[in-house]
Amino acid sequence: MQQKNKVLPIRVSLIRRKFSDYKVDSIIFFNMNNIRYFSGFTGSDGVLIINCGTAILLVDGRYSAQAALEVIDMQIIEYKDKIQGITQTIKDYNLKNIGFEADFLTVEMYNQLTKCLPNEVFVPLADELRLIRARKDETEIALMKKAAEISSAAILSLIAQIKPGCTEKELALQLELNARKSGADQLAFEAIVAAGANSALPHARPTDKKIKKGNLIVIDFGVKCKGYCSDETCTIAFGELTDKQKNAYQTVQNAHDRAIAIIKANISASAVDICARDALGEKYRRYFVHGTGHGIGLEVHEAPRLASNSKDILDAQMVVTVEPGLYFPGLWGIRIEDTVLVKENGCEKITKMDKDLVIIE
Amino acid sequence: MQQKNKVLPIRVSLIRRKFSDYKVDSIIFFNMNNIRYFSGFTGSDGVLIINCGTAILLVDGRYSAQAALEVIDMQIIEYKDKIQGITQTIKDYNLKNIGFEADFLTVEMYNQLTKCLPNEVFVPLADELRLIRARKDETEIALMKKAAEISSAAILSLIAQIKPGCTEKELALQLELNARKSGADQLAFEAIVAAGANSALPHARPTDKKIKKGNLIVIDFGVKCKGYCSDETCTIAFGELTDKQKNAYQTVQNAHDRAIAIIKANISASAVDICARDALGEKYRRYFVHGTGHGIGLEVHEAPRLASNSKDILDAQMVVTVEPGLYFPGLWGIRIEDTVLVKENGCEKITKMDKDLVIIE
Known part of the structure; x- marks a missing residue:
């Protein structure tokens, strides 16, 4: 009060x-x-x-x-x-x-x-x-950091819990359970756990499909703490990947890292999107079928918008996601996402997971 | 397909x-x-x-x-x-x-x-x-019955799981777990588990408050199956109730039963609301602070609206809730809700729990 x-x-x-x-x-x-x-x-x-x-x-x-x-x-x-x-x-x-x-x-x-x-x-x-809610005050930032901490920990725990034969739905439920047991008030959005061909759908819903060796698994997850959302995505490999998949992963990770590296106050949101797209290169760019990111706060998607046609300018205390991805319909997909707090001379990641490729056996 | x-x-x-x-x-x-x-x-x-x-x-x-x-x-x-x-x-x-x-x-x-x-x-x-989605076809009715079956069973299981010292949040999570393990795709809305004074808030959110002897507990829950929602509320007693509480419970149950008894095709939605309000009587009516019910389908709240100022007419194959309640701010509340399928000459309850007062020790 x-x-x-x-x-x-x-x-x-x-x-x-x-x-x-x-x-x-x-x-x-x-x-x-x-x-x-x-x-x-x-x-x-x-x-x-x-x-x-x-x-x-x-x-x-x-x-x-x-x-x-x-x-x-x-x-x-x-x-x-x-x-x-x-x-x-x-x-x-x-x-x-x-x-x-x-x-x-x-x-x-x-x-x-x-x-x-x-x-x-x-x-x-x-x-x-x-943009009235775009610049977050200290109270809001503290809640968003808490939400991010809970959801990062929930994903990390889940990765240790994945076993062959688990279904996407079972993993999504386990993910939610991990988060709610750590104090999440509710989910920020329906958890995405998408394996194999489902990972090629940017907004996949968990199905009864079982995880198999050779699958890429996209996990896109966020929770709410007192109304404030978190949002993070990792893509992990269940068993060895093909060279093409490994190369695509590194390309997405590079695009993600480079986009985050240029974020600071007074940069245009479109520049961040263009940076990620450029980093994907001619070979991959057309498989990146959505914007690079979005503001987040009381809503999981709010202003500003990080897209090529966005007119928004980033400012200190804005909180935005950076989430490049590649999607090969019918085959597989990769997305890597962090949420960052914009500062005067850079930005601070508030989601916590390391994004180097994790291969589980 | x-x-x-x-x-x-x-x-x-x-x-x-x-x-x-x-x-x-x-x-x-x-x-x-x-x-x-x-x-x-x-x-x-x-x-x-x-x-x-x-x-x-x-x-x-x-x-x-x-x-x-x-x-x-x-x-x-x-x-x-x-x-x-x-x-x-x-x-x-x-x-x-x-x-x-x-x-x-x-x-x-x-x-x-x-x-x-x-x-x-x-x-x-x-x-x-x-009203374009108000009359449900057989495919929709089957999904809504499945959703209702899952959520009723989840509430019934939860009642057996309540122990002194459980918090509202823990029970809400358990309720969701019960439902998701039985095949619910997702929740239709954030589960309400509201005990003691929280039960006096019609749209309470689960808190860290522990369940205590003498509490009334309002459980309002619904799930989705392939997009289609269920919605059911029961109010249970944890330990003995006062005579006033028992009397209020019987009054709400009577209002609920009488409203359901008059539902059939071609009756006005406002008549159902007025019937419930009349059954509450002069003494209680002013503590019933919301409409009697609403249509349900792909959205948990959709047309028609069962309220005194509604102009909707019920029709066969509409699916609506009936949910009278009494709320005494700062003290306690009671709500009893079923979802029914309107038929030519009556209606069919599709939520499954018996609504006689359950007292758990």
Whole structure:
């Protein structure tokens, strides 16, 4: 509770300072991760209105008791109907120029709101709000380091637990168990344990397929600690690899290392992506079918975006992933991922596993 | 694959028959659950365009291989930029009146699309699409019954595993383990195991709090089988209850039983809610702070909505939950929930646990 007292009002006051740039007297938030960021409320439904002098959290009956426990320094209003609750609050506070998350609010909700409030001006904010959570404060970094420590340890334990005949699903469950026993609140996303041909699917789901000698196994895993995510991927070999696989592994590792080596404040996110792609070289580049990385925090994928067409600029205290991969459909795939904290003159890896090739027998 | 061949084209043809009512020549889907429903694609990002003659799934590079494995009878297009991909496809097929999910598409995406396609008419569809997945076919019902069977058995096993001193988190983990070992693909939502004062929070998260004698324990749990969810809640007593608690339990159980007893095709969803509320009586009604239930399927909460202000009418083959509860903030809470399949002249419980009060010592 003491931490909330210090940190959350700072976040609220930082967004208020932008009101004049955005030409608004208030911003209405619907994205539950943004609402959590400003208020501390962890429920799955609600609305937050921040105006110049007050912040008001609107929740339905399911969440009144929880909001009262979690939220301080904000007014809490219970609504029966969300649109009515928002309308009444906007009228009560006489708000006239209301910013909103244009990349979150649906067309339907927007139409309903503007119908109920025909004289108020709704100001779409999209790019303006993209990076509001991107630079992490000390509280957030500490939670993300804890999450990363738990998930790295869980993967490391799992590697010692792999036996021939285990299925992907069994390993995914064991991985989760390892993490939850070490204090993970929940998974950041469904664990990926993908062996053999499944490793060629970037977003594979664990199946009942048994691990066999000669398989590459992609393990992509993250947990949450008090809402904050970790994200790390390693690819291990079960038995000896072919020369082609070994060469591909070294190429991905090199791309991963080189991309991390150039990360620091004020570098463009696209430069990191291009660096990884260049390191893969002409021979492999076309098998790298996704962006190089993404911001991470309360969401496992959030701004900035590390891709060739990204316009984001990295800044100190951003936390981003670096995850080049190669995918040969029907055959096998490799991905190596770390999460790093951007600093003024470089970056700090917060995921803990060494990424040299591990061959288990 | 054979099942897909039969079921998915029927779903696509049913939505096409609505095109003239909606005055559209195509519908563009962004909601991944709707996309899965029509195409079988289980990825986390993509766009589906259904026009009069064709269905086109658009995915990015991460999902091309997966889409090719999962989707048949549809064209698959890989995009680098989503808006560009959609724009090009709409032009290629010469689509002019394009329906879209107004309660899913964001204002930002809508603005981008209409800017790229200034001469096309975008038709917002909200109420029109609300119930498209509500009536389940045999394939879906079989998966939901399997999910319900697994989660009911997992709760039943857990009840035998509760010991004094266990924490809520430990029990939630054990519950998940029970379910995953019996074949659950994943959880439908984060398991709720809420004891003592936490049981008064309808959406409590498991904590490190230890179970004590005299606690009421709310266990709200569901799993997914091939994407389809189950949802069931029981409230058990750890040690003897007070007379007030026993009386409240019987009242909730009565409300639950009476609401289920009136469910059948063509009854209004609000009538079910009102029935449950009436059964709670004047004394308790104000402590029931949420709706009586919700539809369930690929999403754990989907249409119809069983609430006093709902305009939905129940129909045969809908699957809905019935979950009255009483919550006394700071003290204790009770919720009892079953999932039922609506039939012409009644309904069939698909969750399996008996809901008489269980007292464990």
